[in-house]
Amino acid sequence: MPYADITGWGKCVPPAVLTNQDLMTFLDTSDEWISSRSGIKERRISHVSTATLAAMAAKRALAAADLDPADLDLVILGTACPDTLIPNAGSAVQDAIGAVNAAVFDLNAACTGFVYGLSVGTAMIRSGAMKKVLVIGADRIPYFLDYTMRDVSVLFGDGAGAVILEACDEECGLIAERLGCDGDARDILAARDSGTVRERFAGVDGFYDVNFEGQEIFKRAVRGMGEAVTSVLDKAGKSAEEIDLLIPHQANIRIIETLMKRLKTPEEKVVVNIQKYGNTSAATVPIALCEALEEGRVKPGDTLLTAAFGAGLTWGAGLIRWGKRVTPLSECKEDLPPSDKTALELLQPWIEGCQQAVAARG
């Protein structure tokens, strides 16, 4: 049975930076509160669509693997923020990168979307059905936020990350995983009217009814990710000390620290970039993986542990045995189209729309 080596990786974060100070211009908050409670200093706001971010990350991953997009058998786009529901956003990515021979689907497991996608893509290769798979995590959660809610609207940012999986005979890639979902708690992190449940022609246009119970999510995240990593380590017959690098979902620095404590993982073995990007949902894990590779923190044959949780409440963990190559084979010279707008300018219509909608509701 073939394994699914990770042969390419790429990320795309939009250029506009939204700092904690920017948030203080319209929310009753402070840099001190946001950094001490979440670890976040700044996040990025996109001037392009989810599919455009995803396609750029994908092009960079294809370059790193030196792979012709026409050779891809499958594109999995992990996202909870598709630009359109019909058709899926993955088809726009396929079109943009020229993956003309690939099957394509979106996978919505919210922040766990990349870990779920990695599992599905790996299984397709291991079954022998496919040989080359592109897995992307891309999200724009800030699009859905209620900018009058100071707890939730400081946490998220936009971004995308991608990997290429290729069939290989040596034991590498995702070697064990555990995925799950606590559907009984699906309402505690929700944009309640974000699909066909929304009454057409009624309600306040453009406003999403966001429900966010931070402390309960926090507790469940710690439990879900904790159980998932323990189960994955058991499955693989590994101890936590054998992990070379922990790449956790970046939702809150205190959640990451709790996981580190549980696994007794020292700081130098953990990838943390939440201060720069906030929670980019399905993109946190692949972006963190890319940065770890860029910084030379992944060595050939290393054992990586990843864990994530998100709306649903989905959760999951995966153990990855890295292959031989830790440097890209080539580089993609393209970039996103330029924008002259600041992050606050990009957000302004949504901030005003939310303020007006909340005022109208009394």
Ligand SMILES: CC(C)(COP(=O)(O)OP(=O)(O)OC[C@H]1O[C@@H](n2cnc3c(N)ncnc32)[C@H](O)[C@@H]1OP(=O)(O)O)[C@@H](O)C(=O)NCCC(=O)NCCS
């Ligand atoms: C949201 C979160 C950071 C809040 O941290 P917390 O320590 O639980 O804070 P609390 O909710 O207890 O709020 C404490 C106080 O800070 C206030 N507060 C909330 N957001 C604030 C903000 N941005 N700025 C200043 N004060 C804020 C609250 O109103 C509350 O005030 P009160 O005590 O007067 O009522 C935390 O619960 C969290 O990260 N949860 C997980 C959420 C998550 O990651 N979701 C994504 C899943 S993928």
